[in-house]
Amino acid sequence: MKIRLASPITRDSIVDGPGLRAVIWAQGCFHHCPGCHNPCTHNPFGGFEMDTADVIEQIRSLRLQKGITLSGGEPFLQPLPLAEIARAARLRGLNVWSFTGYTFEQLTNKRDPQYADRMQLLELVDVLVDGKFVREKRDISLRFRGSSNQRIIDVRRSLALGAPCTIEEYMKKAM
Numbered sequence: 001m002k003i004r005l006a007s008p009i010t011r012d013s014i015v016d017g018p019g020l021r022a023v024i025w026a027q028g029c030f031h032h033c034p035g036c037h038n039p040c041t042h043n044p045f046g047g048f049e050m051d052t053a054d055v056i057e058q059i060r061s062l063r064l065q066k067g068i069t070l071s072g073g074e075p076f077l078q079p080l081p082l083a084e085i086a087r088a089a090r091l092r093g094l095n096v097w098s099f100t101g102y103t104f105e106q107l108t109n110k111r112d113p114q115y116a117d118r119m120q121l122l123e124l125v126d127v128l129v130d131g132k133f134v135r136e137k138r139d140i141s142l143r144f145r146g147s148s149n150q151r152i153i154d155v156r157r158s159l160a161l162g163a164p165c166t167i168e169e170y171m172k173k174a175m
């Protein structure tokens with residue numbers, strides 16, 4: 001399967017979730033948040049294409065990383081190749097975080113034509129940082145978030161309950 005990426009995988013990130021993390025930068029985003037820090041990731045035809053097998057090979061060679069983080073760009077524009085990558089990461093014992101400009105409620109809207117594909121990825125994500133970046137709500141004191149409307153969501157618990165649950169408790173344990 002092919003995936004379009006904005007940049008090579010970043011290793012040893014400490015700002016995209018707890019612990020050392022490898023970050024996968026998905027190319028393409030239609031949210032157009034004013035003040036976005038990564039406008040070069042918006043064009044869905046920009047960046048470069050890679051085989052998911054090659055990305056997975058890189059993930060298999062990771063050492064000391066606690067997890068992977070899907071960022072971009074909008075990861076949920078390419079849910080199927082990223083699901084393949086997330087599945088491989090989980091098999092390696094890595095946890096999976098994902099940023100998205102969609103809200104949890106939008107991603108789990110069964111009437112959306114993309115619902116089934118997006119769920120394939122969402123079910124493999126441990127923690128979702130959701131929502132657009134809102135410049136008026138920018139807050140540099142927040143960890144892992146750019147603006148205060150964004151939430152850090154425990155996906156498994158939220159899917160089980162059918163409502164978004166944030167992970168303040170999880171964060172206390174992980175830090």
Ligand code: SF4
Pocket residue numbers: 029030031032033036037038039041072073074100101132133
């Ligand atoms: S969702 Fe992220 S990448 Fe997309 S426009 Fe908003 S801040 Fe930029």
